[in-house]
Amino acid sequence: MKGADLPCHCPYCGYSESHNKFWTKEQIEYAKSVALNRVTGAIIKDLKALEFNHRSSGAFGIGISMRVEGQPHPIRYYREQELETTIICEYCTLRYAVYGVFAFCPDCGEHNSLQILGANLELAGKEIALAATVDQAMANYLTADALENAISAFDGFGREACRVRATVTTDPAKVEKLSFQNLAGARKNMQDLFGFDLAAGVAADEWDFSCRCFQKRHLLAHKMGIVDELYVKVTGDPDVVVGRKVPITGKEVISLIGILKRLGAHLLDHLP
Numbered sequence: 001m002k003g004a005d006l007p008c009h010c011p012y013c014g015y016s017e018s019h020n021k022f023w024t025k026e027q028i029e030y031a032k033s034v035a036l037n038r039v040t041g042a043i044i045k046d047l048k049a050l051e052f053n054h055r056s057s058g059a060f061g062i063g064i065s066m067r068v069e070g071q072p073h074p075i076r077y078y079r080e081q082e083l084e085t086t087i088i089c090e091y092c093t094l095r096y097a098v099y100g101v102f103a104f105c106p107d108c109g110e111h112n113s114l115q116i117l118g119a120n121l122e123l124a125g126k127e128i129a130l131a132a133t134v135d136q137a138m139a140n141y142l143t144a145d146a147l148e149n150a151i152s153a154f155d156g157f158g159r160e161a162c163r164v165r166a167t168v169t170t171d172p173a174k175v176e177k178l179s180f181q182n183l184a185g186a187r188k189n190m191q192d193l194f195g196f197d198l199a200a201g202v203a204a205d206e207w208d209f210s211c212r213c214f215q216k217r218h219l220l221a222h223k224m225g226i227v228d229e230l231y232v233k234v235t236g237d238p239d240v241v242v243g244r245k246v247p248i249t250g251k252e253v254i255s256l257i258g259i260l261k262r263l264g265a266h267l268l269d270h271l272p
Contacts, residue, residue: 011096011103014111014164026078033076041072090115102160113161117264120153121257128250139250144220146253151217154260155180161268162193168272169193181218183211194271201266206259212237213256219246 008019023031047068056063083097092108104111127146131139158180166175170193178193180186187198199207212235219225225248227240240246 009104009106009109011098011106014104014109016109029076030078033073036073037075038072040070044068044070044072087112087115101156104164111161111164113157113164114264114268117153117157118261120156121150121260124150124153125254125257128253131250140248143248143250143253144225146250147213147248147256148217148220150253150257150260151181151214154264157264158186158267161264161271165194165271181214183207183214190267190270196270198263198267201263202259210256210259210263211235213252216246216248220248 006019007016008022009016010022051066051068053065053067054063081099084099085101085103086095086097087103087105088095089105089108089110089112091110092105094105094107096103096106101116102111102113124146127142127149131142131146134142159178162169162175162178166172169175174189175193178186178189183198190196190198202210215231215235216225219227219231225245227242227244227246229242231237231246232240232242
């Protein structure tokens, strides 16, 4: 955006205001200390110009003098903290840096949650590509890790996308506790809090496939990847045996990544 006195946006809360309204507490304290330093320094200098020393004279003479002591108010220097993540806004191409990962673009105000989701899903896809070049044990590890990373990326995306819109929901406090690690639960929460069907973003068979992948991640995270009765009951997966490792293929993960991209876009399209 170009022009005079255009608004800026806080990258963390989205608050919009003129560019000269954004200051950190440290910057304000520094500015105050500089002002006090100059004022007190000028006062001390003026008072020192009035110093005198009249020596006593004669046997019973009385001397009188005035000396000014003191230092100007100290300046509260500070060091800007190093920001953690550099982002190029995909809407306006502004390059900016923030603490954490998620943020509003300071220029155009667009939130980067979908952009961050895409970047993390791309990394999961690269893990699958790498798995094709290594031995079977490492390939299995990378494939399982890519599945977990893809789902974790979607979970983080969903939480953040909803958090920044919490004030327009029916229950803002509940939004702070949202999780997207279980798609069925996330679907119900979206219906209750925002009034739309998350599953409508993909075909019915794709939704069922995604739910099964999310349950596989649950086994990886909590059961060392071993199939239990609950997994069979929830998913109806005919290709597993209780007590054995749940099968995960690179093709599955790549398919899931594509579905999660579309679910993410659908989620943002229907959030207020």
